[in-house]
Amino acid sequence: MSIFVDIEKNLDGFRLNMQLEADNIPIALLGASGSGKSMTLRCIAGVEKPDRGKIVIDGQCVFDSEKKINLPPQERGTGLLFQNYALFPTMTVRQNIMCGARRSRKYTCVDALIQQFGLEKLDKRLPSELSGGQQQRVALARILASQPRILMLDEPFSALDAFLRWQVEQQMSEVIESFPGTTILVSHNREEAYRLCQKIAVVQDGKTHGLREKRELFCHPKTQAEAHLVGMENVLDAQQQSDGTIYIPAWNVSFTPQNTVPNVRAVSVSAHAFTLEEPPSDYLTVNGCITRIMHGPTDAIVLITPQQGSGVLHWRTCNTSLQRDQSIRLYLPLDQIHLLTE
The missing domain is CATH 3.40.50.300 (P-loop containing nucleotide triphosphate hydrolases)
Structure with missing residues (x-):
């Protein structure tokens, strides 16, 4: 019916x-x-x-x-x-x-x-x-x-x-x-x-x-509402530049998206998407300092303040050797960044 x-x-x-x-x-x-x-x-x-x-x-x-x-x-x-x-x-x-x-x-x-x-x-x-x-x-x-x-x-x-x-x-x-x-x-x-x-x-x-x-x-x-409700831990305002690059003020990083999407207003990234190992190609690098580690039964959510950024990065990992106030470099494959128009 x-x-x-x-x-x-x-x-x-x-x-x-x-x-x-x-x-x-x-x-x-x-x-x-x-x-x-x-x-x-x-x-x-x-x-x-x-x-x-x-x-x-x-x-x-x-x-x-x-x-x-x-x-x-x-x-x-x-x-x-x-x-x-x-x-x-x-x-x-x-x-x-x-x-x-x-x-x-x-x-x-x-x-x-x-x-x-x-x-x-x-x-x-x-x-x-x-x-x-x-x-x-x-x-x-x-x-x-x-x-x-x-x-x-x-x-x-x-x-x-x-x-x-x-x-x-x-x-x-x-x-x-x-x-x-x-x-x-x-x-x-x-x-x-x-x-x-x-x-x-x-x-x-x-x-x-x-x-x-x-x-x-x-x-x-596709939208910030969708990103929040499906559990994306990182939903951030973004600015689309005249040359097509996307700037994320909260992390103080820019990147060239793999696909052209007009009127990008924000991006979303799963906390699982980051890695300590450098991918073979097409990735974004974020340097920062660990400000907090929230342990769960199977993994931990790590809060990171990016260098010269104004926000927080959420990373979910099983790594048990991390320490608060530790400097860290994370890699993010570009295909894990979702461009949001609303």
């Missing part, structure tokens, strides 16, 4: 301006809290009304501001998993799932869903008697009982601890893989979005530059 979204809505502090189109694949909206991701899902589901625009689900127009079309939530064929799960507190597990089945009139699916989600011994309990992970499984079963055309997941792991989150994510992955329609995942966690979805759209201040293949997005971010 396909989905087409082109909507606008005034929000507190910014304007939601969302364009989105997908067809039978899992996609993610990745962005910081308050960027408009959850509001987009609520508008698709019919819980909120956009100020302007159009929403089409599987060829059916469910919202059109010009034609005055605004179908109620129960007629849209969407399934939205809220962050707080929104279970009916006075109903048992079975009764909650039955509520979803009433929409589809497929009551025979209830037992199958209870078994699928391992709820056989919990079906007579109330939501208050369940753990967070169990509540989520009930909420997801209730949604699937309604046989939605579009499955929408709003930060589904945010209320779970790290160990339980991993367990639930594995089950969620199976649900997404078997779901016949489009799944939209809202998340601020890039690893979850990458593992669960095929395409990702970065959302910032209510806007997105469209869906991108996840590997292409992570390997080649």
Whole structure:
């Protein structure tokens, strides 16, 4: 089942301006809290009304501001998993799932869903008697009982601890893989979005530059928002000179890019990209002093102040012989520098 979204809505502090189109694949909206991701899902589901625009689900127009079309939530064929799960507190597990089945009139699916989600011994309990992970499984079963055309997941792991989150994510992955329609995942966690979805759209201040293949997005971010959200530790302002070279004031270095990109405003570099060994060709040299070493379980993040630079360089390494205040020279292959236009 396909989905087409082109909507606008005034929000507190910014304007939601969302364009989105997908067809039978899992996609993610990745962005910081308050960027408009959850509001987009609520508008698709019919819980909120956009100020302007159009929403089409599987060829059916469910919202059109010009034609005055605004179908109620129960007629849209969407399934939205809220962050707080929104279970009916006075109903048992079975009764909650039955509520979803009433929409589809497929009551025979209830037992199958209870078994699928391992709820056989919990079906007579109330939501208050369940753990967070169990509540989520009930909420997801209730949604699937309604046989939605579009499955929408709003930060589904945010209320779970790290160990339980991993367990639930594995089950969620199976649900997404078997779901016949489009799944939209809202998340601020890039690893979850990458593992669960095929395409990702970065959302910032209510806007997105469209869906991108996840590997292409992570390997080649195009904007500062994309670079930050995919985990680039070094995102720096840059100046494009008249001769085509790029100057990075924070590191006080210049280089000639391998590809011509107009209107470069910033660059991004992964902390893994630097090396102590000189590459065979096409590299940038940064001299500096180690100001801090932050050790992790498998590696360390080293903060370096470049010579005559005004900023900090972040380098991730497994080298255990480094010392604070040590002078250092790092090499950076030019193909590891991403040119950003916004």
